[in-house]
Amino acid sequence: MSDFSEDLLRPRTEDDPEEMRVGSGSGMHFPWLQRLVESVATGGRKQKEFAQTTSACLSFIQEALLKHQWQRAAEYMHSYFQILEDSDSNKRQAAPEIIWKLGSEILYYHPKSSVETFSAFADRMKNIGVMNYLKISLQHALYLVHHGLLDDASRNLSQAETWRYGDKSASQEVLINLVQAYKGLLRYYTWSEKKVELSRLDQDDYAYSAASQSMLDHSWKTSTDFHSLIQVPGVWDPFVKSYVEMLEFYGDREGAREVLTNYAYDEKFPSNPNAHVYLYGFLKRGKAPREQLISVLKILYQIVPSHILMLEFHRLLRKSEREEHRKLGLEVLFGVLDFAGCTKNRTAWQYLAKCLRQTLTGNHLAWVLEQWTPRKSWWPGFHFSSFRARGDWTEDRALAHEKAFVAGTLLGRGCRYFRYISKQDHQALRKKMKRIKKLVKKYSIVNSGL
Amino acid sequence: MSSVCSGSLDGVEYSLRKAKGTVKMTVPGTLALCSLSLLWQREAITLSDLLRLVEEGHVPCVNAFQHFPEEMKLYGRDKGIFSVESWPTYEDIYRKMVEVATFLDLPRFPDITEDCYLHPNILCMKYLMEANLPDEMHNFTCQVVKMAGLGEVDFLTFDPIAKKKNTVKYDVQAVAVIVIVLKLLFLLDDNLEWSLSAVAETHNEENKEDKPWFDFRKWYHVVKKSFDEKKRKLEETRAKYVWKSEKPLYHSSIDRSVAYKRREMVVNLQKQFSMLVDSTPTVTRKSPSSFQFNWTGDADGTCFHGHSLQGALEKRGQSLTTRNALYWLSTQRFCRSYCKHVTTYEESNFSLSYQFILNFFSFLLRINVYFLHEEVSLIEKRLFKTKYSKAKKKSSRSRKVRK
Numbered sequence: 001m002s003d004f005s006e007d008l009l010r011p012r013t014e015d016d017p018e019e020m021r022v023g024s025g026s027g028m029h030f031p032w033l034q035r036l037v038e039s040v041a042t043g044g045r046k047q048k049e050f051a052q053t054t055s056a057c058l059s060f061i062q063e064a065l066l067k068h069q070w071q072r073a074a075e076y077m078h079s080y081f082q083i084l085e086d087s088d089s090n091k092r093q094a095a096p097e098i099i100w101k102l103g104s105e106i107l108y109y110h111p112k113s114s115v116e117t118f119s120a121f122a123d124r125m126k127n128i129g130v131m132n133y134l135k136i137s138l139q140h141a142l143y144l145v146h147h148g149l150l151d152d153a154s155r156n157l158s159q160a161e162t163w164r165y166g167d168k169s170a171s172q173e174v175l176i177n178l179v180q181a182y183k184g185l186l187r188y189y190t191w192s193e194k195k196v197e198l199s200r201l202d203q204d205d206y207a208y209s210a211a212s213q214s215m216l217d218h219s220w221k222t223s224t225d226f227h228s229l230i231q232v233p234g235v236w237d238p239f240v241k242s243y244v245e246m247l248e249f250y251g252d253r254e255g256a257r258e259v260l261t262n263y264a265y266d267e268k269f270p271s272n273p274n275a276h277v278y279l280y281g282f283l284k285r286g287k288a289p290r291e292q293l294i295s296v297l298k299i300l301y302q303i304v305p306s307h308i309l310m311l312e313f314h315r316l317l318r319k320s321e322r323e324e325h326r327k328l329g330l331e332v333l334f335g336v337l338d339f340a341g342c343t344k345n346r347t348a349w350q351y352l353a354k355c356l357r358q359t360l361t362g363n364h365l366a367w368v369l370e371q372w373t374p375r376k377s378w379w380p381g382f383h384f385s386s387f388r389a390r391g392d393w394t395e396d397r398a399l400a401h402e403k404a405f406v407a408g409t410l411l412g413r414g415c416r417y418f419r420y421i422s423k424q425d426h427q428a429l430r431k432k433m434k435r436i437k438k439l440v441k442k443y444s445i446v447n448s449g450l
Numbered sequence: 451m452s453s454v455c456s457g458s459l460d461g462v463e464y465s466l467r468k469a470k471g472t473v474k475m476t477v478p479g480t481l482a483l484c485s486l487s488l489l490w491q492r493e494a495i496t497l498s499d500l501l502r503l504v505e506e507g508h509v510p511c512v513n514a515f516q517h518f519p520e521e522m523k524l525y526g527r528d529k530g531i532f533s534v535e536s537w538p539t540y541e542d543i544y545r546k547m548v549e550v551a552t553f554l555d556l557p558r559f560p561d562i563t564e565d566c567y568l569h570p571n572i573l574c575m576k577y578l579m580e581a582n583l584p585d586e587m588h589n590f591t592c593q594v595v596k597m598a599g600l601g602e603v604d605f606l607t608f609d610p611i612a613k614k615k616n617t618v619k620y621d622v623q624a625v626a627v628i629v630i631v632l633k634l635l636f637l638l639d640d641n642l643e644w645s646l647s648a649v650a651e652t653h654n655e656e657n658k659e660d661k662p663w664f665d666f667r668k669w670y671h672v673v674k675k676s677f678d679e680k681k682r683k684l685e686e687t688r689a690k691y692v693w694k695s696e697k698p699l700y701h702s703s704i705d706r707s708v709a710y711k712r713r714e715m716v717v718n719l720q721k722q723f724s725m726l727v728d729s730t731p732t733v734t735r736k737s738p739s740s741f742q743f744n745w746t747g748d749a750d751g752t753c754f755h756g757h758s759l760q761g762a763l764e765k766r767g768q769s770l771t772t773r774n775a776l777y778w779l780s781t782q783r784f785c786r787s788y789c790k791h792v793t794t795y796e797e798s799n800f801s802l803s804y805q806f807i808l809n810f811f812s813f814l815l816r817i818n819v820y821f822l823h824e825e826v827s828l829i830e831k832r833l834f835k836t837k838y839s840k841a842k843k844k845s846s847r848s849r850k851v852r853k
Contacts (some may be wrong), residue, residue, distance in 0.1 A: 051536035056689040074726040079690035081716045081723075085698065085709075087533075103723075112726050121722055128715060 051091075052082050061102055070110040077103060084128070100136055108143070115147055130165050134175040137163075141182060145288075150186055157183040177229040181448060183241050184225025188242040191218045195249070219246045230259065231266040241278060248282075256282060264299075276300040277309065290316055292323070299383045301332060306339035314351055327367050330355055334371045344395070349402035354408055360443045368445060372410055383407075384417035395422055401436060408440035456788035473553040476531060478538050481511055482546035489547075489608060489618065494567035495622035497547075498540060498815040499740055505537050505816070508738040512537070514697035525706070529699040540817045541789070542759070544619060551610040560621075562606040569606065570595045575623035580814065582673055582745045584664050584757045590631040591624075598832040600627070619825065625811045626825040630833070632807060634664055635762045640801040643667075643822045646773065650761035662763035664754060674754050676743060742794055742814065779834065781827035785816055793827050795820035 020367065034431045057080045084172035086092045107121055122140040126133050137160035144153035159178045163172075192213045201208045201367050226243045230236055247256040260282055264275035283298040297313040310332050317329035333352045343347040359368055385409045392400040404421035411418070418440070422433060458464075464474065473479070481504065485497055504511045515524055517533045524532055562568050574591040578584075595601045600623060608618045617623070636643035643666045652665035692714070700709035745753045764773050780800075781793040797805055812819045 049537055050693045053688050053691050053693070056685065060686065060689050071727070074723055078720055078727060079692060080724045081719045082692060084716050084719075085694045087535075087710050099719075103719075104471045106726070110726050118727065121719075124715070124722070200510060206612060290813040434556060 014056060050086070051088070054080065054091075056084070059099070065102065065105060068109070070106055073102075073106050074110060077106060093129070096125060097134055100125045100132065104139065104143075110367050115144070115149065118143060130213070130375075131172070133163055133165075134160055134172055134179060138175070138179055138182065141179075145185075145186070150189070154183060155187050157186070172233075174232055177232060180225045181229040181236070184222045186240060187218055187225065188224045188246065191215055191222065191246065192242075194218070216250075219250065222246065230263070233266070233270065235270060235272055236263075237278075239273070240275075244278065244282065248285075251317055253286060262384045264296075271303060273300060273304045273307065276303070277307075278308065290320065294320070298328075301335070304353060305335040306341050307336075308341070310336045311342075311345075313349055313352065315357075318351075318355070326362075327364070330359055330371060334375065338375070342390075344392070346396060346399045346402065349406060353402045353409075356406060357439070357443060360409075360445070365445065372445070380411060380415070384411065384415060386416045386420055389417045390421040395423065401432060404406065405436050405440060408436070409443050409445060412444055413437075413440060455738055457523040457525045457528050461531070462532070464527070465549065473549060474722055477511060477514060477534050478542060479546050479550060481538055482543050482550050484509075484647060485543060486547055486551055489568075492560060492562065492566050495740070496568065496573070497543060497619070498621045498817065501538055501540060501543065501739055502742075502816055505804045506738065512693060512811075515699075516697055517696050522541055525700050526702055529701060533699050535693055539822060540622075540815070544679060547618065548610070551608070554610075556610050557840060558611070559608040561603050564601065568620045570600050570620065570624045570627060572626055575619055576740075577621075577625055577628055577811075577814070579745075579823055580741055580743050580812070582669065582743065582752075582754050583628070583632075584759055586664075586757075587628070587631055587635075588651075589835075590634065591627050592635075594627050594630055594829075594833070598829055600829070600832075621815055622817065622822060622825045623829065624831050626822060627813065629807055629822070629826050630829060633777060633804075635759065635772055635774060636803075637776055638801055638803040638807065639776075639778065642774055642776075646762055653761065661756065661758045661768075664757040664759050665761070669754055672754075673810065674806070677813065680742065779827070779830055779837070780823060781830070784827070784831065791820070791824060793820075793824050795823040 008379055026397065029286050046265065051415060057076050061076045062072050064070075064076065071248065077099075080102075083091060083095045084099070086095070090268070103121055103125070104118070107118045122136055122143075126136045126140075137156055139159050141156045141160075144150075144156065153432070157179050161176065163176070183394070190336070194211055198211050198215065201211065223246065224245065226239050229239060240259065244256045244259060260275070260279040263269065264272075264279045276296060276299055278450075280293065280300070283293055283296060297309060300307060301310060301313060309435040314329045314332050314336075316419070317325045317332065320326070333348065333355055336348055337352065356368065359365075383403065389400070392403060401422050407415050407417040413419075423435060475483075482501075486489050488495055500509065503509045508515055512534045514534075515522075518524070529661050564571065567573070569589075575585075575588055575593070578587055578591070599605060605617070606620070623766070632638060636646060647666040647668070650665040651667070654662045654665065694713075696713070698709040698713045700706045716774055745755070762773055765771075783793045785794075808819050808822055812822045815822070
């Protein structure tokens, strides 16, 4: 009841609460009931047709966008702008963001629009309400980058960087950092272009020192741009990569290592396999000891067992002296081949074949059984079907041979794959096949009666 | 009391809750007054036509204040009165007409006689043409009008003072009569109308030179296509409707600059986007017209005005009567309690043909479907008085009616 007394004092049309529709399920229509319920929900005022037509307009715009009818979408957009004058303050405040999203989409694709129209629209929308400024500036800059206008984008971002609005700026902190970081990224791009130029110049050339000096300036400014963003937990792959590249170029290995270890190991950051990949690459370039490389890749193995780096991981583990590393190596290989990515990877199968031979020679049948037992039910159908046999033989003979060995070892000589491959009689490969048959006879775990 | 003032002298007091019995003028009220004056003059325009013209923008109602002279500044409380954000509905304006007429103590209006446009016979003719139905149906509508007593001068003339139920819904009644005639001829039970149209079709195939018999199925296809298209166009036009005026209304002098700035922003954005929009001919408004559908201009075969109703009639002795001998009532029991409406409309209770007919005609008049259904039920109540007086008895849906 308090609503009604308030209603008397303030102007009637302001601040309409949200409308509510009474669901009409079966088609039964009590017109007076519908209206009463609606008017109770809206505090005594019935739903206006303004609200109805604007929401219909919005759905027409969305439909037109889905169907790529840019002309039609622009027509409806033209009529939709009146929502900015809506007396309902909730709708009025939510309007600029909706209009920006839809309008920028239309202007991006419409054949008649140009960079000027987009820029004019972005400039207009930036200044409606304070909270949208940074977001729109960022998207505007990305649009300019997309059209190759890097300088304009850079300028835009520098302008946006200086935005502050009293206490509201705290909530937009991350956006400001993002703006700075993108500006840094653009600067990095110019820096790397200069780097390419530099590599072509002669060291004694006058231009060399000037170019390298300007590059140094750039990089210093860029590092400040990146610095604040990287502290914030998040996924910042392109920024981190560029930053590290610059640091390495100038020999600051410590700085680079710190950034990368932070990025990969700080618990506040979301789990990101790329972080570990970058760290591994960096350590490898710096010729770090094997133990360190193994520890980095172990974490990657836990996150993404199907990663292509797992093959390198296996190589490292194989060369190690510790027994648990060798066992892990076998495990890693089986893990990689669980996924479809490496089914046709010759190296993977080569490694597996060699590893099986070594393991079985070393009397570690238990290890093999431990890996094979859970996979016994589905690996034959996944890797060793006759369809696969035919495909592998036609595509890659070496692969087929390696797989045949593995199949023979794990499933016995009677398995389909082995039989198919051994039946393929080819003059040059007959010797190889004979050898494989001998080895399988020696190593097959099926024959050992377990 | 808030510090918001108003541009008019008495805006603040005017918008306070009114005492019981007083009628305060509003923009819809002004529209009702216009409608009353048109009725007094017996002009050839119905309430539904008037409201349609308002929606199309030919009659100022939404943002009428834009046409006020410069000296009249509106703000504050005036905004609530003059800012219209809904199209006036038939039922609202009709109710207001009665209210205003009673308040003004108007005498009995000039008689509505048979030669007047608002007489059901003439309105029926108009709507038959607009619905692409044969002219021959006009005989039937006149008969129904006569039998239900709808054509009496006393019934039709608006008399605010008299306590009887006022009925100035001429257009709705005329359309309801047409619906009843369709039910008489074709029963509309999703069965008979299609078998009759099969008969008409075979006859038309065999006798191509004669006047074709009216084929319900063909009529349905033609009208439905046009109707769907018009409905879709209306939805699109409505979605693009511009409610806000060029002169923004604001609450107080503090808000004035904000309101004007917002308007400027909207105009600016619209200008930016108008470059993307082709200057299509749909932007230009079409001139006001009393008809929404035009069938004679189309290619041959789609105009049913000249068709004959022979397919639905047969000779019985001396007279010509309908082949269909059955009829079903739209409402069996009327509500007698204090609610405003005497019947409800639940779609699933009725045949698809009936639903289509109702939807089509209510689109024509821009009224709600249940409103038309109610009018049909009320006229049937007058026609079949005897049946209703035996309402206590258990009754089946279709009854034989002697004509």
